[in-house]
Amino acid sequence: xxxxSATVTTSRISPARARGFGIFFIFLAVAMAVLFGMGSGxxxxxxxxxxxxxxxxxxxxxxxxxxxxxxxxxxxxxxxGMQLARxxxxxxxxVLGVVVFLFIFAFLVWAxxxxxLNLYGMLQSTLLRAIPLTLGAISGVxxxxxxxxxxxxxxxxxxxxxxxxxxxxxxxxxxxGLIGGALAGGxxxxxxxxxxxxxxxxxxxxxxxxxxxxxxxxxxxxxRVLVEYQNLNNPGTFRQFSIPIVSKIPxxxxxxxxxxxxxxxxxxxxxxxxxxxxKTRWGLRVRAVGEHPKAAxxxxxNVQRVRYRNVIMGGVVAxxxxxxxxxGSVGRFDENMTAGKGFIALAAMLFGRYNPVGAFxxxxxxGFAESLQNxxxxxxxxxxxxxxxxxxxxxxxxxxxxxxxxxxxxxxDGVPYVKE
Amino acid sequence: MRKRGIWLIAxxxxxxxxAAACADEExxxxxxDDPVAEEEVDFKACQVTDTGGVDDRSFNQTAYEGMQRxxxxxxxxxxxxxxxxxxxxxxxxxxxxxxxxxLIVTVGFLLGEATATAAEAxxxxxxxxxxxxFADEDFNDVTYPNxxxxxxxxxxxxxxxxxxxxxxxxxxxxxxxxxxxxxxxxIFENGFEAxxxxxxxxxxxAVELLGWSSADQDGxxxxxxxxxxxxxxxxxxLLDEGADIIMPVAGPVGLGSAVAVREAGNASMIWVDTDGxxxxxxxxxxxxxxxxxxxxxxxxxxxxxxxxDEFEGGLYVGTLENEGVGLAPYHDFDSVIPDALKETxxxxxxxxxxxxxxVGG
Numbered sequence: 001x002x003x004x005s006a007t008v009t010t011s012r013i014s015p016a017r018a019r020g021f022g023i024f025f026i027f028l029a030v031a032m033a034v035l036f037g038m039g040s041g042x043x044x045x046x047x048x049x050x051x052x053x054x055x056x057x058x059x060x061x062x063x064x065x066x067x068x069x070x071x072x073x074x075x076x077x078x079x080x081g082m083q084l085a086r087x088x089x090x091x092x093x094x095v096l097g098v099v100v101f102l103f104i105f106a107f108l109v110w111a112x113x114x115x116x117l118n119l120y121g122m123l124q125s126t127l128l129r130a131i132p133l134t135l136g137a138i139s140g141v142x143x144x145x146x147x148x149x150x151x152x153x154x155x156x157x158x159x160x161x162x163x164x165x166x167x168x169x170x171x172x173x174x175x176x177g178l179i180g181g182a183l184a185g186g187x188x189x190x191x192x193x194x195x196x197x198x199x200x201x202x203x204x205x206x207x208x209x210x211x212x213x214x215x216x217x218x219x220x221x222x223x224r225v226l227v228e229y230q231n232l233n234n235p236g237t238f239r240q241f242s243i244p245i246v247s248k249i250p251x252x253x254x255x256x257x258x259x260x261x262x263x264x265x266x267x268x269x270x271x272x273x274x275x276x277x278x279k280t281r282w283g284l285r286v287r288a289v290g291e292h293p294k295a296a297x298x299x300x301x302n303v304q305r306v307r308y309r310n311v312i313m314g315g316v317v318a319x320x321x322x323x324x325x326x327x328g329s330v331g332r333f334d335e336n337m338t339a340g341k342g343f344i345a346l347a348a349m350l351f352g353r354y355n356p357v358g359a360f361x362x363x364x365x366x367g368f369a370e371s372l373q374n375x376x377x378x379x380x381x382x383x384x385x386x387x388x389x390x391x392x393x394x395x396x397x398x399x400x401x402x403x404x405x406x407x408x409x410x411x412x413d414g415v416p417y418v419k420e
Numbered sequence: 421m422r423k424r425g426i427w428l429i430a431x432x433x434x435x436x437x438x439a440a441a442c443a444d445e446e447x448x449x450x451x452x453d454d455p456v457a458e459e460e461v462d463f464k465a466c467q468v469t470d471t472g473g474v475d476d477r478s479f480n481q482t483a484y485e486g487m488q489r490x491x492x493x494x495x496x497x498x499x500x501x502x503x504x505x506x507x508x509x510x511x512x513x514x515x516x517x518x519x520x521x522x523l524i525v526t527v528g529f530l531l532g533e534a535t536a537t538a539a540e541a542x543x544x545x546x547x548x549x550x551x552x553x554f555a556d557e558d559f560n561d562v563t564y565p566n567x568x569x570x571x572x573x574x575x576x577x578x579x580x581x582x583x584x585x586x587x588x589x590x591x592x593x594x595x596x597x598x599x600x601x602x603x604x605x606x607i608f609e610n611g612f613e614a615x616x617x618x619x620x621x622x623x624x625x626a627v628e629l630l631g632w633s634s635a636d637q638d639g640x641x642x643x644x645x646x647x648x649x650x651x652x653x654x655x656x657x658l659l660d661e662g663a664d665i666i667m668p669v670a671g672p673v674g675l676g677s678a679v680a681v682r683e684a685g686n687a688s689m690i691w692v693d694t695d696g697x698x699x700x701x702x703x704x705x706x707x708x709x710x711x712x713x714x715x716x717x718x719x720x721x722x723x724x725x726x727x728x729d730e731f732e733g734g735l736y737v738g739t740l741e742n743e744g745v746g747l748a749p750y751h752d753f754d755s756v757i758p759d760a761l762k763e764t765x766x767x768x769x770x771x772x773x774x775x776x777x778x779v780g781g
Contacts, residue, residue: 118661129653216439217439329648330675331679332648334648337646378631385638
């Protein structure tokens with residue numbers, strides 16, 4: 001690495017670590033052969049791949065369980081051997097992803113032996129569960145890139161889920177409900193902004209207080225208002241619509257292009273925030289403020305204004321996450337219905353390295369692990385449900401430890417800036 | 421500068437605590453002004469809920485309705501504290517111990533330990549606990565003279581639902597999932613599966629159940645009683661695998677499942693704990709029936725007994741026979757369910773009551 005490597009996360013892999021990867025791949029290959037190959041009977045696993053309304057339906061895939069496991073084990077072992085002999089260099093993480101995918105697929109085939117599984121449904125559930133986490137994580141990215149820690153994502157989601165339902169029901173218009181929900185997130189985040197930027201209160205404490213506040217106020221109003229006036233808790237949900245032509249492509253068409261507006265909006269936001277932060281003048285300023293506010297101030301950037309703007313924007317995005325839960329998914333509000341998603345979103349943000357695209361990937365890993373957990377419980381594979389429930393968290397730990405390595409936090413994250 | 425910030429924080433904190441505290445109060449309480457109550461009765465019943473909250477359209481709410489009925493009929497004073505997390509169980513019980521409650525009703529399996537401890541330490545305080553049969557560490561039965569354990573043979577009613585669902589399913593696949601793997605949840609699923617097995621044996625069918633296995637005592641769980649979005653996804657996955665009748669045993673999480681069932685169009689649901697057509701009327705058109713656990717009656721009867729100094733500690737079991745559990749009316753599905761199937765269900769009900777049919781599997 002060149003001389004500037006001190007400030008850039010290094011991606012070079014030490015020979016010991018490279019060998020470790022090779023051995024790990026071979027270990028997984030052996031595990032696949034022994035557990036899933038020898039553990040399978042003579043039957044086949046059947047996978048359904050079709051969503052609704054496609055050009056043509058894909059044939060149902062039927063594959064022999066044992067044979068598939070052995071084949072995948074050979075591929076993994078080959079990749080392990082390649083790594084030991086030659087090394088994949090910096091592409092190792094991609095290869096690691098492939099091998100882990102092979103392992104999970106072999107596991108699924110083993111679990112599905114003599115049974116059938118709807119793979120399309122599994123992928124759809126992965127995506128839908130990832131949406132609120134992705135939006136929450138983007139909210140965190142916006143705040144923290146500018147140097148303000150936001151652990152109140154959970155509270156903002158809960159508050160805006162509630163406001164979205166009330167405003168949507170009262171106005172009879174989902175769009176007004178959506179805007180109301182987003183603004184509610186913005187209002188709560190401006191409190192965070194004032195507390196942490198103007199009054200320089202400890203940002204963790206400020207965020208915690210907002211979370212408690214959101215839970216208290218929404219529970220109170222639910223008991224007092226929504227229980228009495230149930231028509232205020234019935235806004236309906238955004239309908240899904242199809243993007244013409246592309247939505248008819250088998251499998252990925254209905255999966256990606258037949259959704260409701262909030263899901264499309266999430267796709268757009270992931271790209272837009274990534275582009276904004278990395279490729280525009282605004283993004284450069286935000287990053288400067290988050291890394292070295294004094295330097296940014298010296299060149300004439302208004303540090304406080306950048307931070308206010310970002311925290312409030314973050315709140316609006318968290319508001320969309322909350323509105324998704326009510327207006328985009330179940331169409332009603334109940335106490336504490338976010339159930340900790342704001343905190344998982346925070347983890348997705350870290351694990352995505354403060355990058356919206358990475359956070360989306362992280363959210364998909366959570367979503368996939370959860371949907372896998374449900375499928376395995378439905379297939380009754382004989383793994384205890386308590387152990388299965390750990391899957392999403394276990395997957396995160398493994399990925400954070402194995403793939404992500406050290407995350408570099410913006411240098412001035414959580415540090416209030418005082419102009420001298 | 422910083423001082424003012426701390427002030428703001430303190431104000432927010434106070435506001436949220438006040439809000440949380442007020443949420444627990446029953447808005448309609450009108451104390452002694454109640455016209456139904458002829459005279460003021462000096463009796464106070466207090467309820468500690470599980471984390472679902474008093475408006476969960478499920479077991480906390482049903483138990484609370486029993487208290488409200490006693491309030492209406494006798495003019496007693498009632499009070500409720502909602503637990504936001506497991507950590508609130510003890511403090512909430514302790515609050516009521518200081519509050520001159522004549523009877524403390526705790527709702528839910530998860531409050532079992534805290535209630536047993538409190539009942540043992542306060543022999544003069546009457547308790548009633550819903551869904552718990554006290555036992556010591558070696559699973560030997562324990563009773564306290566000052567604590568009534570209100571339990572329900574829910575599997576008897578769920579058995580009937582299993583027969584009904586098996587008879588109605590077109591795909592031949594039923595689905596179920598629970599909130600957490602605890603006995604008051606799984607007893608529904610055990611009964612449901614046993615009812616399905618009974619139908620398969622009697623009608624020579626091969627209906628199957630996804631999401632629960634009585635043999636393993638394990639299956640599909642969402643992990644909490646709050647995450648409705650997850651309830652929707654889990655139901656969707658059951659539908660994806662072919663289920664067309666789903667029984668969620670997860671309180672309000674089941675309301676999320678209703679969205680997936682409605683979108684599917686050709687599926688239906690079975691509600692649990694209360695008659696869903698009354699507690700969640702907007703999904704009534706999706707409900708084949710509900711497996712009712714009449715906790716309101718049990719709580720009400722306990723209050724009446726305590727008021728008349730006839731309180732008895734120990735175990736109460738609600739059954740089909742004493743109507744502590746039962747199947748709700750078919751409502752919208754009344755015209756859809758064939759008469760022959762309705763008759764079969766009545767026969768099975770009689771069989772369970774006279775003991776000729778065992779719900780044990």
